[in-house]
Amino acid sequence: ATRFIALNNSGVSGGAALLLDNKNHNVTIQIDAKGMEPGQVHPQHIHGFTDGTVSHTPTLAQDGDHDGFVELAEGLTRYGQILLNLSLNPDDSVHDHGTTSHDHTGNAQFPTADANGVLHYRQTFHFDPNDANAAAVLASIRDLAKKEIVLHGESVAAGSGNGTTGETDGSAGYKTVLPVASGELKAVNGALANKLASYLDCSADPASTQLSTYLLTGSTTADIEPVNNRDPVEKEIVPKGQTVATESGNGASGAVDATPVNKPAVAVAPIENKAVEILLGSKVAPKAADQTTTPASNPAPTGTTNTSTAKPEPVVASAPLSMVSFSGSGAIGIQIGFDSVARAAAAQGLLAVHNAAVAAGKILPVTIVPGDAIPAGPASGDGSLVVHQGGQVAVPSGYRTIAVDAPAPVTLFGGAGNGQVVVAGTGGLAFNAGAGTGTVMVGGGSNLVSVFEGAGSQNIDLGAGDDTVAALGGNNVIAAGLGKNQILLGSGANQVNSTGNDLIAGGSGAATVTAGTNAPVVFLGSGPSRFIGGGGRATVVGGVGADTMSSSGNSQLWLGSNTDVVNSTGADTVIARTGSATVNADGNMFVFAGSGRMDFHGGAGASTVLGASGASTLHGGAGSVIALAFAPMTYVGGNGADTIAAFGVDSALTATGGSGTALFLAGASGHNSITGGSGTSIIFGGGEGDVLTAGSGAGDTIKAGSGAETISAAGTQGVHKLYAGSGPNLIRTGNNNTNVLLSTGAATISAGTGMDLYAFTQGNHPDVLIQNFKSGADFISLVGFASGEATRALGTATNSGGSEHLTLTDGTRITFQNFTGLTSTNFM
DSSP: OEEOEEOTTOOOEEEEEEEEETTTTEEEEEEEEESOOTTOBOOEEEEEOSSSOOOOOOBGGGOTTOSSOOOTTSSHHHHOEEEEEOOSOHHHHTTOSSSSTTOOSGGGOOOBOOTTSOEEEEEEEEOOTTSHHHHHHHHHHSOGGGOEEEEEEEEEOTTTTTTOOSSOSSOOEEEEEEEEEEEEOOEEOHHHHHHHHHHHTOOSTTHHHHHHHHHHHTOOGGGOOOOSSOOSSOOOBOOTTOOOOSSSOTTSSSSSTTOOOOOOSSOOOOOTTOOEEEEOOOOOOOOGGGOOOOOTTSOOOTTOOOOOOSOOOOBOOOOOOEEEEEOOGGGTOEEEEESSHHHHHHHHHHTHHHHHHHHTTSOOOEEEOTTSOOOOOOTTSOEEEEEOSSEEEEOOTTEEEEEEOOSSOEEEEOOSSTTEEEEEOSSOEEEEOOSSOEEEEEOSSOOEEEEOTTOOOEEEEOOSSOOEEEEOSSOOEEEOOSSOOEEEEOSSOEEEEEOSSOEEEOOSSOEEEEEOSSOOEEEOOSSOEEEEOOSSOOEEEOOSSOEEEEESSSOEEEOOSSOEEEEESSSOEEEOOSSOEEEEEOSOOEEEOOSSOEEEEOOSSOEEEEOOSSOEEEEOOSSOEEEEESSOEEEEOOSSOEEEEEOSTTOOEEEEOOSSOEEEEOOTTOOOEEEOOSSOEEEEOOSTTOEEEOOSSSOOEEEOOSSSEEEEOTTOOSOEEEEOOSSOEEEEOOSSOEEEEOOSSOEEEEOOSSOEEEEEETTOOOEEEEESOOBTTBEEEEESOOTTHHHHHHHTOEEETTEEEEEOTTSOEEEETTOOOOOGGGBO
């Protein structure tokens, strides 16, 4: 029996008791627990290891993703794989050796907690010794003192584990396989064993009810009373480690030999060759509010309670293994543990042809341990090999299927035949591919897969451990697991699917790397490469090959020295270097241009582009773009709100606005050409030779800089403001209302057909020529001058050559070309 410890702060308490009848190959078990999720199905199992390792309850140290829970892929080494489903259909469970051990659906027929959250379960399992699967299950659990019982199923709130994978991934709801309680099984002898056996050996109440009370309340041994209405066949209770070889045990040739055995406190009829163990575990777990645990580095002795006042560490548990069946000689077969249900199903599919061939008698698998002489396989190449122990194995020709269930690391040298299949568990595999092609699948653990030059191409499928792959030869497909993997690629065309925080280095061949929500670091090689990212935080460094990078997360993409393409729908950062690049942005990107040419296409997101020494072309999109140019830049606007600025003496800007609002800042290099679009634009000139033109939209503002510039609203219908600069300006007005504000520089104004206002500010004293002045449509505004300035200027006006000349008191000179007859009505 065992007392349960609450896991993942579930508050579950209770216990379980087991009676193992070796004579009749039966196990009777009763589980009682409270604090379970009311009305929900709760999977429950016996967990353990098949190599003699003792199971233990995990701690928060196994919480690899630091979300406060230990889930399926965490804490795997603490209590081992599923050995027996504790279901409501024991006949199905005893045959469930590696087939549906991870079936957590309603078909598994697990018990349901009542409306008060109390779960009561009692079943007897019979393991027919003539049934290979049933016998294998019994053999795996026989040493119960090293096993553990785990209960599952708990609801979590939204946001729990947000941003992580596993059961707690941020979504709310009932998590069927989240561990909620576990108990380490311990042996019990003497009076307590007799009393517990009296309850388990009676199938009817009040035995079951009395045992439930004991398991739920944690009663002492003094509270337990033997049951008198036991079943007709009684069990003889033997202390752990002893056997009974004869009917009575006294005077027999056995470990007990003339030593009285413990008997229940009722009259019983001893059964020949019966050896029964009762197992009892640790004390009842304290409630979640006051629960304390001993640090893993200094565990408390079994059966004691840690009274430390240190901050409690939640007790949590790990995920079970999913089992894969490999048919062996004599139809007994082996079970290979995998760290996920989906991967176990895929491995089972790989072995389907082999298992069918064994069942049909076409293949007789060879079982070896390292060091054995391995016979040559059949000429057909369809032989199969089973490796049971750790060590080094060189596979000879003729073997197509290799299964590794060794608990310790195995070094395997692949064969020369094509289509080789290697399926290994969690003990650790170092696989060196041979000349033939093949598939390698590992259940978990830390593994090394090497494909050197001259080796055949491999499909490599890794588990949740930290693995290393050297794919230097062949064209390989690599499914990296959830661990921190190191993957080195070579001259072949390789494909890598990264789901962990991997380090991937490309080679001279073409490579495709696919990532999800993880954070890999990827160095692309000298061959043409592709990176396809998900929502993760990848770091990708381009190589000398032509690379294509796609991402929807928050990645850093360092471009290489060739022609690279980036497609982003996330909040990615792109750092271009010496190569040319095309960046298609549909997310909120930050782009650093390099010394090569860049072609940027904006999308729906808000992007920032920081130019460098290379020329660039920007296409605005629906979102906003902020671009800073330090080299020649060409901009074509979209319908977003964009800001385009050029800096330095080498940053000539050629820009055309779009339908969105735009702010343009021309650089000091001069010779910038900026044209507004159908949206509203604000344009600032920079230097000599700028051409600044209003767009077709209404309300553009253009301000010239310090050089000789042209600012124009000619041909437009909008109401614009044109500000002359300090250099000589050529100003063209449009077909609607245009306000022209003169500055200190000389200017030539060519009026359009619309109404214009020319504003002169006192103190600027420019020299201005106005062409096509229209009396009654165009007006002059004197800003900052004394009252009567217009009258005084008209009184001193002169006419020559058909033009009128005004001189203002600050020295401003205005010439109205081909126009005379100014009056006070022309001033505002």
